Amino acid sequence: MGAPGGVAVIVICVLVLLVDSAAMVYCFRNRKYLPLKSANLINMYLTYVSMLLTFIGTANVASFAGNGRQWMVCAVAVGWLGMALGGLLFVAMLQMRVYSYVNAFVLNRRATGVFALIPAVYMITLSTLFGILAFVLPTTSGYEYIADTNVCTAHGGIYYMGMALMIIQTLVLGLLMFKARRMESCFNEYRKMLIVCGVCFVCGIVLIGIQHVHFATGQLAVYGALNILFSFIPQHVYFYTILGMPIFRSIRQRDAYLHAFINTIEDKGLAHVYELASKCPLGEISDLSDAGKSRRGTLDSQHSAGSNFSGNEPGPVCSPPLPRLGNARQSGALLSYYSSTWQPDTKVTTT
Structure with missing residues (x-):
């Protein structure tokens, strides 16, 4: 798959995101419909934002994303949008959903006060830290735009920092899933999240493997397309695992x-x-x-x-x-x- 194939991946992803946008508009307009309302729509709105920003970031890694980019574009698009506000936010939304399950189904409480503040501070801190490092690190250990191949590259420091944050996020999510393992629910919430986490883990391993595979100059479009797809797939598995059934049923058998x-x-x-x-x-x-x-x-x-009720009826x-x-x-x-x-x-x- 060359550059045309890579562009085709971009077009397909954009079309899917348009469908996602329609789903978000539908959910917002039907936000009082009980099965949708109970899906924690704020979490799904933020998930949609993370999906969109992750796509922008991963697309800018690719060699077919457009010429004329600079270091600043790489730092903002890949570092801020793709990672800090995209990938990290997405995993945080998984964590917050499972965290709400632990509080409600296991501890029989709603997270308020310090129990709501700590997760928010935790999420903001990780994203802010990565966003700052994306700008302050030099190109030798941060992001660099390579004009010859038209790709944004993450060097040692920022790459391993992103890896460390994702490992922390994964461990926290794993601990929350372990805590929620015996929750009693009506709609297989735990099983659904277990499937989502499994897909995310497999795709994450594949993405890490892709970074360590040497791609020839003529195959950089393949590298970019794989980055996009294996970031795109787990996010949409989560999105439609949570919202797919309520949306479909609200249309067919409301x-x-x-x-x-x-x-x-x-x-x-x-x-x-x-x-x-x-x-x-x-x-x-x-x-x-x-x-x-x-x-x-x-x-x-x-x-x-x-x-038009009247006394005669x-x-x-x-x-x-x-x-x-x-x-x-x-x-x-x-x-x-x-x-x-x-x-x-x-x-x-x-x-």
Whole structure:
């Protein structure tokens, strides 16, 4: 694969990123849809940013990315965008998702205060440190643009620094996964993250191997394309492992999937835990009940706001007030509400 093949890889990746952009817009417009909301969309927004920046950085490593670059372009595009705000941010998003699982499913708490501050400081420190080194290190131990081959190269100091930070990130992620190994959940969250981490680890090993393979001048396009692909693949495995099913089901079987999703959580009595994990208030209807309102009042207001109800039409169905939340691991009133008002006529899987 020469330069034309490398350019084809760039074009394909750009098209995939456009699909990702459409998915992000769809998620934002449907951010109140419970299965999407519970996927921790802020984490996925930041993941999308990391995917975009990593692509910019890895594309600038390639020999077919365009001529006329300088050292500053290499330091900014590869060092800042590709690594500090791309690769390191992506691994940090994996860590933060597993960290939220550990807090919610294992420790039965939401990370607030110092427990939320420490991970943020940790992520910012690593990215800032690498970004500073990308600029202060000389070209002999930092980034260098080689005009003869039109590539950005990372020399010893910055290369091994990036390697060390990635090893630290991998070890932290491994420890979090070990801590979360016995978490009880509804949708195989741990298994999904285990698959994602496995793909990331394999692709990371391949990327390291690529750096130690000698490519002839005529094969530098292959080197660039491999860097792009093996950075691109694990990020998209994570992106669509988390968002693929909710997006697809929300398009094809929106209401049925919503109720199947809620019933699954209710059957296992983990509503409160999912609130902690995703900051998604599954018991929000119980707040109305706690404020002295009944389901009749809720339905009255919803019916009058969304229909042409008049006294000649049947009124809303009346039922007793919704129950308050009891056991911390029991389902919220929203789950009971959906279960009591909907009878499934289509079997929908949630995993």
